[in-house]
Amino acid sequence: MADNIETGLSDDTRGWIAKQSGHDIKDETVWLSALTHGSTGEEFDYQRLEFLGDRVLGLTVAEWLYDLTDAAEGKLSQRLNALVSRATCARVAREIGLPDHIRLGKQARTDGGLDSDNILGDVVEAIIGACFIEHGFEAARAMVRRWWGDAVEGRAGQSKHPKSALQEWAAGNRRKMPEYELVERSGPDHALRFTVRVSIKGVGEETGEGDSKQQAETKAAERFLKRHG
Template identity: 60%
Template sequence: MTNPLPPETAKWLKDSGFTVRTEAIWLEALTHGSFNSGSPQQENHARDYQRLEFLGDRVLGLAVAGWLYRASDSHEGKLSQRLNALVSGRTCARIARNIGMPDHVRLGKQAREDGGADSDNILGDVMEALIGASFLDNGFDVTRDVILQLWESDLSGDAGKAKHPKSALQEWAAHNKRAMPHYGVKSRQGPDHASRFTVEVSIHNVGKAEATATSKGEAEKLAARAFLKEFG
């Protein structure tokens, strides 16, 4: 039998803007894998948040992408750059702290003692899991409105604006759980005072892009920008 959602946690979720209809799914969203220290056959075994995190990540991305599309006429590359910053694990973790999530995450004793309640990775994942729970319990429109409320200051701020393309690409790779970008000089042509560098950037199992410029650094920047336009 699933344990009920603690009253203080139910109140916290409501105060944070969430609407709880099916308690079990919200309990799952707040449960870290370390909480299940016993056998799956034991009565107190609870499902952890990983599946809901997977779902919530996509819902968050769609909600924020929709807002960006409506709010700006920027080209695709700039939209992708802002999206990656706004839905990053670091941003999710910061918003989780802002609403007091650490007190409500269900962790195993050792994980809590090791600082799991203040881990960017855990808090970011649980934030996405709560979004997944909201989507299943209330649908997309309600969940989108909660996201836009919680992300309001970030959406109106400078997150993701004017970020260097190489930083933006690294952030994109981290958010999408990909290998870090690899840059390599494919060719160098011309005399020292007028050289032109062709640089290729690649991410394993994603793809590659290249660009040419009068300096290696500028070519890397243009290649990163081209990669984000193609795959971001």
């Protein structure tokens, strides 16, 4: 197998899945797919489950907001877009300890894949999709409500991650979502430095630096919010 990836779920990952879903695993291959990135060279990965989980997440949060507030459709849409954004999904992934269980190829791991909002966001949606397949909509819905509780109920307060805050700022101001671009990668492998540019069409752009792409993106988002937020 490519990059010597383990062929099955570890006991630790099996326990983590059972805790998150509230149910014992019935079909291990579903969860293996949900946690597997294409860089592993496996014949299966998370993409199909991510497609499904994205829809389950959207419906769950839309229903939640509908019940929670009598806001007009426009406001509901803005809030929904922010809550199911890639940045919010990635923040949830970190909060539940998902990076420890993602199956990445060696190069993707070296490139900082476990810090990537795109990968973390996709895999958290794939896990939702896997829960839906294994245990049905109610189980998947309950899991989403546990994971998204702080965000939906507004308990996250001022500790919100800069990238999440920028995503919500863009949605709330009817702007296109932030776009992050790697400008420079420099230094030896043991001391890499990354420079990233974040831009929002029609508003502006800022750059940030860090020891990882994620850190550089965070710094860029912080600067953007300070100047334009």
